[in-house]
Amino acid sequence: MDNEGCGYVRHRGASGSRHAQFDPHIVTSPTALTPSPGAEDFIALVEHLPHLAWMANADGWIYWYNQQWYNYTGTSPEDMQGWGWQSVHDPAVLPDVLERWTAAIAAGEPFEMVFPIRGRDGVFRPFLTRARPVTDSRGRVARWFGTNTDISEQHKVAERLAEERDHLETLNATIAQVSAELDLHKLVQIVTDAGVHLTGAQFGAFFYTVTGAGGDALTLYTISGVPREHFSKFPNPRATHVFAPTFRGDGPVRSDDILSDPRYGRNAPHHGMPEGHLPVRSYLAVPVRSRSGEIMGGLFFGHAEIGMFSARHEELLLGIAGQAAIGIDNARLYDAAQREIAERREAEKHRELLINELNHRVKNTLATVQSIAAQTLRTGALDLEVRHRLDARLVALSDAHNLLTEHNWEGSTLRRVVEMALRPHESDREKRFVVEGPEIKLSPKSALAFAMAIHELATNAIKYGALSNESGQVAIRWQVIRGEEEPRLQLVWRESGGPAVAPPTRKGFGSRLIERGLAADLGGRVELTYPTSGVVCTIDAPLRQTTVREG
Amino acid sequence: MALNSALRRALVVEDEIMVAMYVEDLLVELGFEVAGIATGLDQALPLARTGDFDFAVLDINLSGELSFPIAQELRRRGIPFLFASGYGSRGLSEEFRTAVRIQKPFLSQDLARAIATIA
Numbered sequence: 273m274d275n276e277g278c279g280y281v282r283h284r285g286a287s288g289s290r291h292a293q294f295d296p297h298i299v300t301s302p303t304a305l306t307p308s309p310g311a312e313d314f315i316a317l318v319e320h321l322p323h324l325a326w327m328a329n330a331d332g333w334i335y336w337y338n339q340q341w342y343n344y345t346g347t348s349p350e351d352m353q354g355w356g357w358q359s360v361h362d363p364a365v366l367p368d369v370l371e372r373w374t375a376a377i378a379a380g381e382p383f384e385m386v387f388p389i390r391g392r393d394g395v396f397r398p399f400l401t402r403a404r405p406v407t408d409s410r411g412r413v414a415r416w417f418g419t420n421t422d423i424s425e426q427h428k429v430a431e432r433l434a435e436e437r438d439h440l441e442t443l444n445a446t447i448a449q450v451s452a453e454l455d456l457h458k459l460v461q462i463v464t465d466a467g468v469h470l471t472g473a474q475f476g477a478f479f480y481t482v483t484g485a486g487g488d489a490l491t492l493y494t495i496s497g498v499p500r501e502h503f504s505k506f507p508n509p510r511a512t513h514v515f516a517p518t519f520r521g522d523g524p525v526r527s528d529d530i531l532s533d534p535r536y537g538r539n540a541p542h543h544g545m546p547e548g549h550l551p552v553r554s555y556l557a558v559p560v561r562s563r564s565g566e567i568m569g570g571l572f573f574g575h576a577e578i579g580m581f582s583a584r585h586e587e588l589l590l591g592i593a594g595q596a597a598i599g600i601d602n603a604r605l606y607d608a609a610q611r612e613i614a615e616r617r618e619a620e621k622h623r624e625l626l627i628n629e630l631n632h633r634v635k636n637t638l639a640t641v642q643s644i645a646a647q648t649l650r651t652g653a654l655d656l657e658v659r660h661r662l663d664a665r666l667v668a669l670s671d672a673h674n675l676l677t678e679h680n681w682e683g684s685t686l687r688r689v690v691e692m693a694l695r696p697h698e699s700d701r702e703k704r705f706v707v708e709g710p711e712i713k714l715s716p717k718s719a720l721a722f723a724m725a726i727h728e729l730a731t732n733a734i735k736y737g738a739l740s741n742e743s744g745q746v747a748i749r750w751q752v753i754r755g756e757e758e759p760r761l762q763l764v765w766r767e768s769g770g771p772a773v774a775p776p777t778r779k780g781f782g783s784r785l786i787e788r789g790l791a792a793d794l795g796g797r798v799e800l801t802y803p804t805s806g807v808v809c810t811i812d813a814p815l816r817q818t819t820v821r822e823g
Numbered sequence: 824m825a826l827n828s829a830l831r832r833a834l835v836v837e838d839e840i841m842v843a844m845y846v847e848d849l850l851v852e853l854g855f856e857v858a859g860i861a862t863g864l865d866q867a868l869p870l871a872r873t874g875d876f877d878f879a880v881l882d883i884n885l886s887g888e889l890s891f892p893i894a895q896e897l898r899r900r901g902i903p904f905l906f907a908s909g910y911g912s913r914g915l916s917e918e919f920r921t922a923v924r925i926q927k928p929f930l931s932q933d934l935a936r937a938i939a940t941i942a
Contacts, residue, residue: 628910631909632884632908632909632910633909634909635909635926635927635928636839636842636909636927638927638928639839639842639845639909639927639928639929640839640841640842641928642845642928643839643841643842643844643845644841646845646848647841647844647845647848650848660930660931663928663930663931664930666928667928667929667930667933670926670927670928671926674926696930
């Protein structure tokens, strides 16, 4: 093989090696036609690579290392030759390395593996190791070329990436949980757990202020990482030099060793951590501040070892604290809303009871008025008809009150008012009314006015009009007219099929109630006409005046 | 109408004496006889237990006391009754939700119709 071959094999050795055990079979081409790099060039190249490199015999006996190897491991060629490299390996990984390396030698197959190699500083760093067999002209392995590439940076980057991903996932999960959680105590636990996870703290606590049932401020806390009993025997943190900046909301406090912090141990009575407190050296605390600027509490984290919390941890905690503040704000708003809803329900119930009671009294009073009137009129030997008219009017008024009470005096619909006013006249006069019109919500005042007017019209129709015979009919139709001006409600009461109508010679209470009372109550016009075919009453009023104002 | 029905004699329980008198007048006009008027629970209960009458017209709220014990007594004796009250149906207990009821103030024909219903 020495005399033949081309390039690569010819240059695998180097005469310039400064290593004693290196016995290169140097062959240079005496007949080289073009200038080609010499063996020395290759050795120089290998020595300038940042990688560790070596060469071994076919049986794996290493006879040469580059200078980088010695520089990194701090070893000597004597220590290293042959199989001496095992001394810079991690004993835990070495058996695996040996097994795979000997297998590669036996098979003559390329070898590739990542394993730690100890540096001269005693630190193991991961190396990607590759070895390739070099074969002779008969295809037999002549020797091995190997490189070890330090991949600790890549490892660190990968670890950092994994850590970063974990942090992001934790942050995301925390945000999702916090935004979905409306129970304050669960919420602060989620936040405290997330803080411990993100900072790698041994334990964490969230001290926060709530307003008690009596309006007093209470400080509560959650603990993460250790059982609550570790803290339950201590009083809540006071505004000591260490804690005050957090409760004041000055900003984060981070200490690699709180015991040597100038703020530590300056406050009586404990002058530092109370006896029996979990050991804390690394300390990190951030305030939790609401959107309104109020300090809701603080997140506190501890570790028994020094220097465990970095600026990055502080940054992550600030993010968590921000989420906590939003969550707590939301939980408080939700609480307040729930309380208000409950109060409103209570008030609503109370109001309903009051209205019901009031209605009862109004009706009892009307019943008494009815009784007094009836008995007064009786002694005057008045027409029975007059008594009945009075009774009916009182009942119509009372019925309208009933209808409104059913709806808590928030008004009723025009249809219900009309149907209620017609009900007493309907039972024995089937299908004599036509009632048509859209759904319109009436204010209580309009509902009463309509009820009384319809009652009067119906009473009049029974006595003189369309309902005084067996075939007459009354149509009550209404519509909303939307012109250029504001919308108007127009209702027409039209009688037909009754006896021929003549205008009344004098206007009684009924027609005055309709024409003047109703018009005034609705803020509109009411016209009562007496064509021979039947009484027509046209009511025209601004919709705004008659209906319930929404929103 | 009244004379054709089995019901003739009425007990009126009503705390407002003015209203009670009016109910009495209406009943008489309708052809019934008023066996007695009671304005409170104390007065009404003994009558309900032993009184001689065919039906009763009961106010619900008797100066703050509810007339339901009277109704229970009447039910026990199988004597028909109707409520005449200023309360809506909300004022009735579950026990008497289906009882015949007219709202005060009422017309003579309302009363006549209600009596016909319980007869």
